[in-house]
Amino acid sequence: MASSQQEHVSQLIQETEGFTLDQVLAFLADRYPGQVTFSSSFSFEDQVISHQILETALPISIFTLDTGRLFPETYSVWNKTNDAYQTRIKAYYPNNALLEEFVHAKGPNSFYESTQNRKDCCFIRKVEPLKRALAGNAVWVTGLRAEHSPGRGDLPAFEWDEGNQLIKFHPLLHWTTEEVMAFIKQHNIPYNHLHDKGFISIGCAPCTRAIQPGEDFRAGRWWWEDSSKKECGLHVTEQEPGVANSLAKIV
Template sequence: MSLTLKNNISQLLYQLSGLNAVEAIRFLTQQYPGQVTFSSSFSYEDQVISHDILNNQLPVKIFTLDTGRLFAETYSVWNSTNEKYNTKIKAYYPQADALQDFIENNGPNSFYESVDNRKQCCFIRKVEPLKRALAGNAVWITGLRAEHSANRHDLPIIEWDEANQIIKFHPLLHWTTEEVKAYINANYIPYNPLHDKGFVSIGCAPCTRAIKPGEDFRAGRWWWEDADKKECGLHVHETTAAGH
C-alpha cells in the first residue's frame, strides 16, 4: 500500500497543478475516499483550510493534537470553530502513562533544561499521538507555508512522508501571510487572537513567545535553543525537519 502511494506522488503533482485549495482537496478525497485527514493547530493557515473543508462539506477528517499545555486562546478558537461550522474536531492526547512517567522523572518544565528532554516531551505530547491520528489514512493535509522557515522554501506542494508512510499535501504552501489574513477577514473565520499580539507560530504555551519585528517566523518557538535544533518531529522531510 505505502509503496503504491509513494509511487503516485509525481502523477498527483501533475494532476493538482492549477487547482485551487478546495479543488485539490476535493480531488484527493475522490482518489482516496475515507483516507484523507487534516491536522489543525488552529493557526491562521489551519483555520483557512478548516473553513474550506467544512464550508464545502468535503469528506476530510479533521483532528488536533491536545498536548495539555496549549494556550487558553487556542482552546477558545477550537470551541469557536466547532460552533461556527457545527462540527466536532477530534482530539488526540498523549498516552497517560508515558506522560506521567516523564513528568515524575524529569519535572513539569524539564524541556528548558536540555534539547533531549524537550524532544522527548514533544514526542510524548505530539509525535506519538500524531502517528495514531494518521494511521489508516493515505493523505495528510497540513497548513505548512514556505514563508514559515528556510527549511520550507523548497518544499513541493505534495510529498511523501517516509516516517509516517503517508502522502502530505500543503495546499497553502505558496500563500503569503497577507493572503491568509485577507481570506480570514473576508470569510469571517475564527482565529487565534494571539496572532494579533505578535505570535506567529503557536504551539504549547511554555514553548511559544511573540516574535520581535524583523525576527524569523520560527523565532518564537523554543527560543532558548540553537536555531538548527528547532524541530519536534512532526514534519520530517528528506533533508530537513521542522516543528509545526
C-alpha cells in the same frame, strides 16, 4: 522513497497543477474516499483549510493534538470553530503512561533544561498521538507554510512521508501571511487572536512567544534553543534515534 511512491506523488503534482484550494481538496477526497485527514493546530493557516473543508462539507476528517499545554486562546478558537461550523473536531491526547513517567522523571518544565528533553516532550505530547491519528489514512493534509521555517522553502506541495507511510499535502505552502489573513477576514473565519499580538507559529504555551520586528518567523518557538532548524518532530520522516533512546531510559 520507492520508485512507485515517487511516481504516485509526481502524478498527483501533475494532476492537480493549477487547481484552487477547494478543487484540490475535493479531488483528494474523491480519489481517496475516507482516507484523507487534516491536522489542525487552530493557527490561522489551519483555519483557512478547515473553513474550506467544513464550508463545503468535504469528506475529510479533521483532528487536533491536545498536548495539555496549549494557550487558553487556542482552546477558545477550537470551541468557536466547532460552533461556527456545527462540527466536533476530534482530539488526540498524549499516552498517559508515557507522560506521567516523563514528568515524574524529568519534571514538568524539563524541556527548558536541554534540547533532548524538549524533543522527548514533543515526542510524547505530539508525535506519538499523531501516529495514532494518521493510522489508516492515505493522505495527511497539513498547514505548513514556507515562511515558517528556512527548511521548508524547497518542499513540494505533495511528498511521501516515509515515517507515517502516507502522502503529505501542503496546500498553503507558498501562501504569504498577508494572503492568509486576507482570506480569514474575507470569510469571517474564527482565528487565534494571539496572531494579532505578534505570535506567528503558535504551539504549546511554555514554548511559544511573540516575535519582535525583524525576527525570523521561527524565533518564537523554543526561543531558548540556539538553532535555526527547530522542529518538534511532526514533520520529519523518521524518529530521531536520540529520542527513542532517551525515552527508553524513562519507561
